[in-house]
Amino acid sequence: MKNTVTTFQEAKGREKLVMLTAYDYSTARIMDECGVNALLVGDSLGNVMLGHPNTLSVTLDDMLRACASVARAANSALVVCDMPFMSCHVSKQQTLRNAGRLLAEGGAHAVKIEGRYCHEVRALTRTGIPVMGHLGLTPQSVHTLGGYKVQGKTLAAAQKLLDDARALQDSGAFSLLLECVPAALAARVTRALAVPTIGIGAGLQCDGQVLVWQDMCGISQSPAKFVKKFGEVGLALRSAFTAYAEDTRNGLFPAGEHCYATTDDTLFDALV
Numbered sequence: 001m002k003n004t005v006t007t008f009q010e011a012k013g014r015e016k017l018v019m020l021t022a023y024d025y026s027t028a029r030i031m032d033e034c035g036v037n038a039l040l041v042g043d044s045l046g047n048v049m050l051g052h053p054n055t056l057s058v059t060l061d062d063m064l065r066a067c068a069s070v071a072r073a074a075n076s077a078l079v080v081c082d083m084p085f086m087s088c089h090v091s092k093q094q095t096l097r098n099a100g101r102l103l104a105e106g107g108a109h110a111v112k113i114e115g116r117y118c119h120e121v122r123a124l125t126r127t128g129i130p131v132m133g134h135l136g137l138t139p140q141s142v143h144t145l146g147g148y149k150v151q152g153k154t155l156a157a158a159q160k161l162l163d164d165a166r167a168l169q170d171s172g173a174f175s176l177l178l179e180c181v182p183a184a185l186a187a188r189v190t191r192a193l194a195v196p197t198i199g200i201g202a203g204l205q206c207d208g209q210v211l212v213w214q215d216m217c218g219i220s221q222s223p224a225k226f227v228k229k230f231g232e233v234g235l236a237l238r239s240a241f242t243a244y245a246e247d248t249r250n251g252l253f254p255a256g257e258h259c260y261a262t263t264d265d266t267l268f269d270a271l272v
């Protein structure tokens with residue numbers, strides 16, 4: 001079944017939505033084949049793929065390249081691409097142009113925007129570009145937030161988050177990602193909205209979940225408290241790299257079956 005923003009919205013209250021980050025063709029193909037509903041080309045690419053300390057230096061070109069490779073792998077998954085820092089904050093024209101490129105050149109089906117950018121969400125949805133909102137911990141605002149901290153812990157902060165969520169939905173957001181908020185607040189927001197919520201560090205009551213794949217597969221070095229490790233891919237890679245190095249150094253690789261031969265290799269004796 002093809003996942004679309006419509007099937008995403010229809011899933012609310014019926015089935016949990018499964019989303020993972022993806023940044024390249026090979027990994028995205030496996031996720032798509034495993035039935036993951038949506039692939040998020042997250043700007044966490046800056047951290048996990050490029051080794052930056054935060055997402056602020058991720059460019060539109062970084063996102064375009066990653067998104068196009070993920071989109072080529074997505075036969076059934078919905079591809080949602082993050083709008084990187086400053087790509088949707090300067091002017092409406094620039095926002096439309098950048099988001100348009102993520103769909104036209106990057107092959108995304110929708111974009112995700114961090115924060116309460118209702119005018120932008122309205123302009124984009126009117127243009128035919130579906131938008132996923134993102135509230136709670138919004139990593140592009142790390143310096144304003146004073147670090148990567150749980151958000152919405154006071155009544156005032158929780159009320160603001162609920163108001164922002166309603167405003168984004170009213171502006172046309174087809175879904176809302178909630179990052180690092182108390183589970184009870186995410187549950188309240190989820191009940192208040194008609195569109196599905198996708199949680200990361202936001203408890204069980206969200207309509208779906210997303211994780212950074214390197215975190216849930218045991219590759220990231222110190223994942224956050226909300227991450228469950230579903231696999232030991234890091235260990236599997238280490239063991240494969242070590243075995244390859246050993247076999248190469250010991251002259252055991254390549255073996256005969258890994259080599260090309262001709263029917264008569266003595267042919268090459270004639271080379272001068």
Ligand code: KIV
Pocket residue numbers: 021040041042043044045082177179200210211212
């Ligand atoms: O960039 C990202 O990976 C995100 C997370 C919330 C999943 O936005």
